[in-house]
Amino acid sequence: MSDRPLSRRALLRGLGAGAALGAAASVSSCSLVGSPRPASKESSGKVRLTIAIVPDPSGASEFYRRQFDRFTQKTGITVNVVENPTEQQLNAVELMFQQNNPPDVFRCQGPDALDRFSSRGWTAALDEYATSSGIPARFPEDALLPRTSGLHRNGKLMSLPLVSGQWSSGGFLVYNKGLLAKGGFTRPPETSEEYEAYARTITAKGGGKFFGAALSSARPSDVNALQAQAGPYSIGSGIDLRTGKVAFSDSSLVDQVELIRRMQSAKIFQPGWESWDGARVFTEFAKERVAFYIGGGWHVNEIKKLNPSLDFGVATVPIPASGRGSYYGQGSAFAPLWSMSAKTKHPDEAWKLMDFLVSEEFQKAYFDMFRTFTAMEGTWREARDLSGPEKGIIAAFDASIRRAPSPSTDGGPGVQRLMADKSAKPDLAHGDSSLLAITRNRDFAPMAKELDVKLDAFLEQDIAKISATELKVSRADLTYSDWDPLQNWKPAA
Amino acid sequence: MTARHTLAARIAKHRWHYLFLTPMVVLFVGFTAWPMLASWWYAFFDWDGLGPPTSWVGLANFSEVLGSPAFWNAFKNSFLFSLVAVGVQMPLTLLFAILLNNPRLRGRNLYRLFLFLPVVTTTAVVGIVFAVMLDPAGGFVNEILTGVGLLPEPVNFLGSDRTALATVLVIDLWKGFGITLIYWLAALQTIPPDVYEAAKVDGATARQVLRHITVPMLVPIATVILLLTFQSSMNPFDLIQATTKGGPNYATDVVATYIYRYAFDPQMAAPRYGFACAAGVVFGMCTLLLTLLQAPLLRRRYLKASG
C-alpha cells in the first residue's frame, strides 16, 4: 500500500524538476526585459502593421488570420494580430495608446468607445482616404452623412462599420414551431397579449420540461424591445425625444414592465434567467426548452450550430394589441467598429488594411463564415443560400426598424458629453428598478416616477455643469419636435 | 544630543538588518504605498483614468460613496464573505484535517488531493459548471432534491435575490476549502505524536483528546491561519464575476465588484475611475478601523504565536 504512492510521488517529483529545468533554460530565450516597440519595418523594407481585435464570435481567430494572409498576399504588407479578451479590448487599446505603442488599426467597440477615442485625438480622420478609395460608393447614398452616419465625430469620418445598421439596432422573436404546435398554435404571437397568453398555455403544457417563453438576461433588453414597439424607443432610456422631457413613467414603458412582472409572478418564464449570461437563452432554445423569446441577430447562427435539425422561425417582436405605437429606433446608419490610429507611422498602409476590412471580399467572407449581416447589404440581402430564419430576420428588421433621431449621433460634443455622463450613472437607467419590480413583484409606476425626478434633476445639473465649460448644451438638444416615431426620420436640412 | 547619538549608534549597529529590509521597502514604496496614495489623490477628481486628471471635484466622490446604499450593501456582503470564511470554513476544515491527519486512515492522500482540486480549478469554468448544476429547470441538484422530496419545488439558487448570496457563499467555501484544510493539516503536524500516545495510555476518549490536547495546542497557529484565510476571503471577485456578476438586484455585490463596475466595466460608457478610487479609499479606511479595534487582541495572539 505504501510503496506505490511513494514511487508515484517520486515520478511526479521528477517531472516537476524537469519542468523547473525547462523554465530555467527558457528564461534566456524568452524576452524577460521589455523591448522597444516591435520593429514595424522588417529588414526587407516591408511594412508590418498591428491590428487589435477580439476573437469573437468563436472561430473568429482563425478567420481573421486567414483573411489577413490574403491581405498580405495582395499587398505585401504583413499584419501582426493582437487579440484581446472581448471584455478587456477597450481597456487594452487605451493602455496601448498611453504607452505610445498603439495598434495601427483597432476594433473600437461601438459608439461610446468612439466618443472616448476620438475626443482624445487617437482616431485618424478618414475622409480623404475614403473619398479617394471610393468608399461612399459601396454604401447607400445617404449612409455616410456626418449627422446620421454614426461613424463621424465633429464632422469627420472616424470609423468604418462591420455589421449593418439594422443588425445592431433591433431584435426579433425566435420561435420553435414544434413547441408552438404543442400548445395548439400555428403561428407565433403577434401582440403582447398573445405573447402572454401563448406563453401561459405552453408553459402549462410543458409541466417543467419546456416553457412558453424565456427572458434573455437580467438586463432589461426584453422590456426595451417591447417598449420600442409601443412608444418612442428613447423612452427606454428615460427621455421622450419628441418633447425633450423625462419619460420613465410613460405607459409604453410601465405597461411592458407590468406585463413581464405579471408573467414572472405566474411562473410562465423558464426560471433562472436572472443569472444567465448572453449565450444561455439561445442554448436553452436550441435544447427545445423554450417556445419563443426575443433575440438578437447572432443567435440564429448559434442555434443552428447547436441543433441543426431544429425547426424554428423568426418573426417581429410582439406589438401592443391596440396597434403599433412605434418602431425600434435606428439612431445611426451604422455602429462604428474599425478605426485607424492617428499616431500610426504608416497611414497609407494602415488605410489599405481599413479599405480591405470594408471591401466586398472581406464582408462577404465574414457573412459566409458567421452569417452576420455585414455593413454592405449586397453581400447578404440577395444571397442564394439564405435559410428560412435568415429570411425571417430580414423581413422582421424591415418591418420593425425605422430611422430615428439620436442626440449623441446628431448633436455636438456638448450633448455627447451629457449623454456620456448620463450613462455613467447606472442609477439613472430603469434596469435596476424594473428588475426589482419584476423579480420582487412590486409596482413599477412609483419607481418610474422617482426615476423621472432623479433624471430630471441630473439633466438640469449636468447641463449647467457642461455649459460652464466651453461646450454648449441645452434641453433643445434633446428635443426633436418634428419626429414622428411611425416614420423614418431624417434631419431637416 | 545623547538621545540622537544613541539612536544613530543603534541604527549603525543594525545596518545589516536595514540593508536586508531594503528590497521589501523599495518594492513596498513603489507598488503598495505609491499606488495607494495616488488613488487617494485621484479620488478627488472626476476622472476616467486616462491622461492627467484635471476636473477637481473636492469631496463629491466621497460623499456620493458614503451616501450610496449600493456601496454599503456591497460592504456588508464583503464582510459576510470574511465572516463565513472565518466562522464556517475554519472550523469545518479543522474537523476534516483532524480526520485526514490520522495515519491509519486509508487513502488519506487521495482525499486530500480531491479536496484540494477546487482550489486550482479555473474560476471562470467553476462559474459555468455551477450555473448548469444549479439550474432551477432541470439542473441535477434540483432534480435530486425535489426527487427525494427534500424540496417541494425547484429552487432558483443563483437567480433569486433571496438565495443567490448564500449559494455563492457555499461555492466560495467549496473553492477555498482545500487551502485552509492544508493549513490545518500543517498545524496538526506541530503536535508531537507522543502526546497522543500518552493520552491513549491514560485512557482518554477521542473527544477528550480533541478537547484537551488538539485544540489547545493549535491555538497559537490558528492565528496565522486566521490571517491567511481572512486575507484570501477578502477577494471573492473572480468567483462572483464568473457566477452572478454581483446580481440579481445586487444581492451578491461585494466591494471589489462595485469598484470594478465603475473603474473598468466595459458596459459603462465612461468609466469613473476617480469615483472607484474613492470607494476603495472608504472601504480601506473602514476595514482598517475595524482592524484597529481588534489590534490589541491580534497582536497579543500573534506575538504569542511567533514567540
Place this chain on the structure above:
Amino acid sequence: MRYRLQLWHAFLVPFALMWIYPFVWVVSSAFKSQREMLLGGLSVWPAEPTFDNFVRAWQVANFGEYTLNTVVFSAAVVTVVVFVSATAGYALGRGQMPGKKIVVGVLIATMFIPHGYTIIPVFKLVDELGLNNGLIGAVLAAAGPAHVVQILLFMGYFSSLPQELEDAARIDGAGYVRIFWQVMLPLAKPIIGTVTLFTFISAWNAFMVPLVFTLGRPDLRTLGVGMYSFFGQYTADWTGLAAAACISLLPIVTVFLCLQRTFVEGIAGAVKS
C-alpha cells in the same frame, strides 16, 4: 477503534466524489463536442470523445507558448517573493532595530486595503521605468505589492530560531550574509515551501496583471489571460475553455503533489519551537 475509523469511508467516499464532481465535469467537457456539451446534459462520459478542443486550445489559443510564459512568469514571481519576504522577514525577525514596530504596523495595515483598482498607478510606474511589454514588468507588478502574510511567516519563523545558532556561526567567522544564507535560510525550508506554493498558485492563475503588462506583446501572455480568449461578447467556446483549463491545471496539480509534504510541514515549522 480501528474499525470505527474505517467507517468514515462510508461518509468520505461519497463526499469526496460529490466534491470533485464539478471538476470531473470540466475534464469530461474537454473531451466533448460543443454541441454535446450544451445539449447533452450532465452525462459525465462523452458520447463521442474528441481531442479537437485540445488541438484548438493548443494551436489557436497559443497554449503551447502561453504555458512556457506562465512557467517563466510564475517561477520569477515566486523567486522574487521568496527572496524579498525572506530577507525582510529575517531582518524583522532577528533585529530589534529602531522603526521595526512601525514597519510591521504599516505592513499589517495595508493587508486590509483592497488592491484591485490600484492597477492604473502601478501601470504608470512600470511604464515610467520603461519595463512595459516584457515579463519583467508583469513580474514586478505581481511580486511588488507587499506580500504581508509571507513576510510575517518568515518573521515568525526566524524569530523563533535560538540565538545560540547565530552566535556559534559568528564565532566560526561567518558574516551576516553567510549566516543568513548558509545557516538560517536552509532551516526555513518549510516556510519557503509554503510561500512557494501559495504564491505559485496565485501567479499561475493571475489575469489582470499579465494582461495589462503584455499588451503590446501578446506572444508573452500567460495561461490566465489566454483562457479568456475563449470568451466572446455573446458566445463562448465552453469546451475549448474546458480543454484550456485542463492544460493549465496539469502543471499545478503536479506542483501540489511534489510540494504537498513540504507544504504541510510548512506553516507547522513557523511555530514548532
